[in-house]
Amino acid sequence: MTLIRALRATLSSLVLPLVLLGGLVGARAQEPGAPDASPRAHYTKREVLIPMRDGVKLFTAIYTPKDARRTYPILLQRTPYSVWPYGETAFPPHLGPSARFQEEGFIFVYQDVRGRMMSEGEFVNMRPQRTVSGAAVDESTDTFDTLDWLLAHAERNNGRVGQWGISYPGFYTAVGMLSGHPALKAVSPEAPIMDWFTGDDFHRNGALWLPHAFNFMTSFGLPRPEPTQKYPTPLQHGTSDGYAWFLRLGPTAATRQYTKEVAFWNEMLDHPTYDAFWQARNLRPQLKAVKPAVLTVGGWFDAENLYGALQLFQTVNRQSPATDNRLVMGPWFHGGWERSKGDRLGPVLFGSDTSDWFQAEVLFPFFMHHLKQAKAPDLAKATVFETGANRWHRLEAWPPKQAKEARLYLQPGGGLSFAPPPADGGADAFTSDPAKPVPFIEQVAIGMPKEYMTADQRFAGRRPDVLVFQTEPLTQDLTLAGPLRPELFVATTGTDADWVVKLIDVYPDAFRNPDFHEGGSPWDRTPNPMGGYQQLVRGEVMRGKFRDSLEHPAPFVPGQPTRVAWSMNDIFHTFKKGHRVMVQLQSTWFPLMDRNPQVFTNINEAKAGDYQKATHTVFHDAARPSGLGLLRWPEQP
Structure with a gap:
């Protein structure tokens, strides 16, 4: 299989970090007869092979405008996924984040990072910074050395550099923005990885994001003993039914039969808590004294690195307050701002081509100003899209300063309201069976389909092992802006349990998308796909044993009421008048996350016999008021 076929196969079967060069969907169609x-x-x-300070050479492709009448800034992307296509006579379909950049003229530079594809050296996943590892080199020194070489050898450069990239x-x-190189004027980290144990890609509060991590690492993590142009071939599962395949696989430890050559997968399983291995790969403590202007980009429906985008923006705000630091959050899946129109995800519509607007009005002017000294664009501190209402906002802070804290409380009888529950509110219980886990999407794929982030949840709410709480139909719009903070008072008959909280927008039964058309004859009517739709707005998990510390897990005492609280990723969503707000609670979400045996143990080494049924109880009375903390914006009566 050729490189490009292998990459296409990978992308079609998995939701991976973006592999190829930027802007593949963003290119403008060329009209017949046009130049x-x-x-x-x-x-x-x-x-070229660019030498680093320790002698290792990094493979780099440089694309320079033929127009020699002027100088150009450098726009750099460093990637572990390949600078395809290789060969000085081979060109990609287009260059840069969008067609505007290619038409304007930049020196585009793509580099295979140390130890990947055609570059020399040893690859280290999420290589720790020198200040953490004590090493002589890291990715920031490789960036610095690359820029030094380019400024001296890239023809007609104007001495100014920008860097961008999505995911890895x-x-x-x-x-790269920590390199301290004076020529690096502007960076756009988009869906960046910040922390692989707490909230990005592979784990969420200690729970393993199984199909995404496994399917990715079984190809990406294969050894590369020498430079190569061939991207690894993905694992062939022999089925498209991910639920059945991973259930047959058995305990998490059974994945090792496929990963004998995948060192990092086995290291992941060997480090089941937030120990020094993972802490060294947490980039947040390093984000200090940032010199270039920063435009962080993320998607509200990014299944992989929503956490990283939000965390980078907030951390730079806190630890490097003098930095020109801005945020863009749109209604996008992972990389959707560069790989799609951004007008929908599944059947959920966003009302416009949000990606083109962002590319034209935000990203392009940002780099033009800092790299070509064009007029400063009027960019807000936070440019954020409000889903549900489908409109952009320019805010002076994120979360918005006008947002007010509130709490939705679980109520007896499946109710949900801003009023605290009654003294005798009682509790609800359900039995969770790891042998029959709740699927995370109705038609489970072998990987992690991006559509799960807005998928209809009716199939889950009909199961006896999912608790459902919902408001009455809203009499006015309700806008939530910022993080969600579940606080549950629970008990279990086991010694461990996962607690999955899903916030859902329930559409009226008569709701129709604007582009919906009733079909055909009385004998062949197209059903209305959005009537009663239960759109997932945000869903996250807390692995119960990590409720107090990701470093030091602790068991539950069977039958003892226990508080479990955490912070979920932000939302900016309006529940429209006539809609309902729903919360679903469950303990399995398969195979999106690995199964919990529901006994206190190292899950990564658990045996089949360790997996046990357990009964979980969620309290909702005045003394134990389980609910969801949130921010309402703007303030509403």
């Missing part, structure tokens, strides 16, 4: 706008027509390509390249962008 050739391809990179080949307007750029020359050069491939977003991590390299975030680390």
Whole structure:
């Protein structure tokens, strides 16, 4: 299988960090008879090995505009996924984050990071900074050395550099901004990885995001003993039914039969708590004294690195207050701002082509100002999209300063309201069976389909092991802006349990999307897909044993009421008048996250016999008022 076929197969079966060069969907279609706008027509390509301070050479592709009448800034992307296509006569379909950049003219530079694809050296996943590891080099020194070389050898550069990247390249962008190189003027870390145990990609509060992590690492994590142009071939599962495949696989430890050559997967399983291994890969403590301007980009429906985008913005605000630090959050899946129109996710519509607006009005002006000294764009501190109402906002802070704290309380009889529960509110209980876990989406794929982030939840609410609480139909719009903070008072007959909280927008039965058309004859009517739709707005988990500390897990005492509280990722969503707000609670979410045996143990080494049924109780009385903390915006009566 060729490189590009392997990559396409990977992308079609998994939701991976973005692999190829930027802007593949963002290119403008060329009209018949129009001048050739391809990179080949307007750029020359050069491939070089750039030496680092320790002698390791990094493979780098440089695309320089043919127009020699002026100088150009450098726009850099460092990636572990390949600078495809290789060969100085081979050109990608287009260059940069969008067609605007290619048309304007930049020196585009793509680099295989240390130890990946055609670069020399040893690859280390989420390589810790020198200040943490004590090493002689890290990704920030590699960035610095690369920029030094480019400024001296890249023809017609103007001495100004920008860097951007999505997902893993977003991590390299975030680390690059710590290089301290004076020529690096602007960076856009987009969906960057910040912390692989707490909230990005592979774990959520200690729970393993099983299909995403496993499917990714079984190809990406294979050894690369020498430079190669061939991207690893994904694991072939032999089925599209992810629920059945992972259930047959058995305990988490059974994954090791597929990962004998995948060192990092086995290291992951060997470190089941937030120990020094994971803490060294937490980039947040390093985000200090940031010099370049920063434009962090994320998607409200990013299944992989929503956490990283929010955390990077807030951490730089806190630890580097003098930095020109801005945030953009749109209604996008992972990388959707560069790989889609951004007008929908599944059947949920967003009312416009949000990606093109962002590229034209935010990202392009940002880099033009800092790299070509164009007029400063009027960018807000936070440019954020309000889902549900489908409109952009320019805010002076995120979360917005006008937002007010409130709490939705679980009520007896499946109710949900802003009023505290009564003294005799009681409790609800359900039995969780790891052998029959709740699916995370109705049609379970082998990987992690991006649509799960807005998927209809009616299938789950009909199960006896899912508790459902909902408001009456709203009499006015309700807008929530900021993090969600579950606080549950629970008990279990086991010694461990997962607590999954899902916030859901319930559409009226008569709701129709604007582009819905009733079909055909009386004998062949197209059903209304959105009537009564239960849209997932945000869902997250707390692995119960980590409720007080990710470093030091603790068992539950069977039958003893216990407080479990945590912070979920932010939302900016309006529940429209006539809709309902729903909360679903459950203890399995399969195979999105690995199964908990429901006994206090190292789950990564649990045996089949360790997995036990347990009964979980959620209290909702005045003394134990389980609920969901949130921020209402703007303030409403």
